[in-house]
Amino acid sequence: MSTNKGHTPARDFIRQIVKADVESGRYDGRVVTRFPPEPNGYLHVGHVKAISLNFGIAEEFGGRYHLRFDDTNPESEDEEYVLSMQEDIRWLGFDWGEHLYFASDYFGQLYHFAEVLIKKGLAYVDSQSGVEIRESRGTVTEPGVDSPYRMRSTEENLDLFRRMRACEFEDGAHVLRGKIDMASPNMLMRDPVLYRIRHAHHYRQGDEWCIYPLYDFAHCLEDAIEGVTHSLCSIEFTNNREIYDWVLESVGFEEPRPHQYEFARLEIQNAVLSKRSILPLVEAGAVSGWDDPRLSTLRGFRRRGVPPEALRNFVGMVGIARTESTIDVAKLDFAIRDVLNDSAPRVMAVLDPLKIVLSNYVEGPGEVLEAPYYPHDVPLQGSRGVPFARELYIERADFAENPPKGFRRLVPGGEVRLRYAYVIRCEEVVKDAEGKIVELRCSYDAETRGGDTPDGRKVKGTVQWVSAQHALDAEVRLYERLFLDGASQAEQDEPVDLLARVNPKSITVIEGAKIEPSVADDPDDTRYQFERTGYFWRDPVDGSVERLVFNRIVPLKDSWGRKTAKSAPASPESVSSSTVMPVVAEMPTSSGGVKGPIRERPAVSEQRAAARTADPSLAARFERYSTELGLSIEHADLLSASHATGDFFEAALQAHAEPSEVAAWMVTDLRGLRGDRALAGLPFGGEALGALAALVAGGRVSRRAAKDVLARMVEQGGDPSDLVAEMGLEQVDDHEALQSVISQVLEAWPDKVDDYRAGKKNLIGLFVGEVMKATRGAADPNAVRGLLTTSLEE
């Protein structure tokens, strides 16, 4: 059993399942997961979720995780992807150690399992053509028809399959199919193809094989071979679970065997992830390659400079559920900034330089000022010298001749602080013939060296700067979202259209940026914060020591920019940050909003009504239930759905002749408890249910407690009366006894009592619940409620 027992927080439904399995010893406490990509493309954010789920769970529960390449299709797979995926996963921070596997290594075993199926009469060789197979499969509403080859003898099937393996046939001449059910409502169960003939060269197996297994056959067996316990995949495979189980059981894998659980894929607002969508962009040159920093591929993130830790944190923030969802990119940006804020040294760079001349500062080489790499709130040490001289650059946007309200930067005649340097005052604005500002003449206050004001005067603004003669030239690349609105929609409809939706501002190349010289001495992979601008690092492909090229990883939050953009007449073009949300289309009023005449709610379902039309005796039951027994139409409908249901109900009535009570038990409580199980498969009959209802009516057990009894009955049967005694659920309605429990509860929750008395009346639920808990469900909730209300009113 895992040493982690009880200490692992079950953050999501999958971890809850794993935790329960570990605690119950289902797999002797083992946890084995796997990440099973097909090596046919590059990894993207979506994969990060799957990787960190699978690998994270194994780590948390002290299990092991496998990296398995699901390379069963020779036509789409390649060694290059095998290598790049490993590199990307290592970069992300996961190490699978010795647990690297290839599905193609199992081809021999898989072949053997196929023969097992044939020998059991559960698989056959079909010699129909591809189109015939497709056409005979039927549709979602019509059943398929059996193949004429379905009844071949085991010997013939075996012979044919062995000859398929021996490459005696052309592509498509035969396939191996599971013999399941051509009328199954699940299309995947309509005799699925298990093996096909493909004379293709496999990148690992060469020409050893000319038959290849298909996903539904291979994947579950790969899991079983490796001893995987929890096979996690995305929800589009939900329908495949039935065949996953069928194959494993048919081949002979017994419990504890692997089981499949599905979770929702990760989608990000405005990001396209599929190979199908990205390939055309690469081919058309709309992006520079699979590692384009605007792409959500792992290679793209890596080149942009995103720290792998940020990606791991991001998927952790997103959570695991079964609801299809699209995450706001702002969450990703947050995760990236959050990591970088605590780790990136700050340096100064000016992207759009405006020259300033300090008329009262001496000409010459100037001086070197000490500037810390980190602000006071980042617990890291370090500083560098920054050269300061008479001629400097500041950001053009940090000066305004006619400042908007609230502008805290340089204005004519105004002061601003140069970060870690001096306070300066703008004395004169120099313009060219067109009226464009080319230079500012300023004075500096020698008393403010370092940026402090000894006289105590307040300087609102602080701006970054670089010395003109010392600054390094750099190219800076700013990235914004790759697509204009509606891209994700387009991805589904017409992938080609994506080209037309590329955001022309998705990349902005700034050639003439100026950066402080200290960066020349730093390691190539240093991630910086350019003060007040954003996080950057050197582009690992195009940058070099001679030619500085920086990628913006993510901009800083900019609440001033947001404010001004809002008040400005603002064309939509003026947005400049990747955090800007795409305009969300007006959602059509949800169906819930009642508009127009309220539709009459149908009380009976069409299906059940039809069943009664076909069977008059059912119709008679419905009639009797709704009139003679006085049931509601809804209950009468449900209970006359089939004879099994009606019989059960009537048997219950024998033990407790209160139709509406028994009906309620049957259609709500029992229905919810038994799930998919048929009434006939229950370990008790109608009489027992009736007996239970009678116990409640007689006051022996509370209805709440009775539901727990019923749950036990569903699991293992038993006599209601005995169970009540055994489970200690005899109803406690002795007021004195209850009152003492109530007092304890109220003492334990003084704050809540105050809140209740202050008007938060729904806390009554909490109190009743606590009393019920304290009595292990035996208290009479009605009495409790009454007593509680009285106590609380005092």
Add this chain to the structure above:
RNA sequence: UGGCCCGUCGUCUAAUGGCAGGACACCGGUCUUUGGCACCGGCGGUGAUGGUUCGAAUCCAUCCGGGCCAACCA
């Protein structure tokens, strides 16, 4: 249209019959030599309708909405 899956703040996600909570976003404030960070506060949600229950986001039913499945892909 048959089967299966899913509907909780703008976006993700908790609550497993008992206080609808958290994160991001947004708004306001405090702090600040980054209009960053941090901190404080605010906004805002159980798709609808019935039923069961002392009590329903949770169980049942109907409706509405979304997704997946008819490759010899995975």
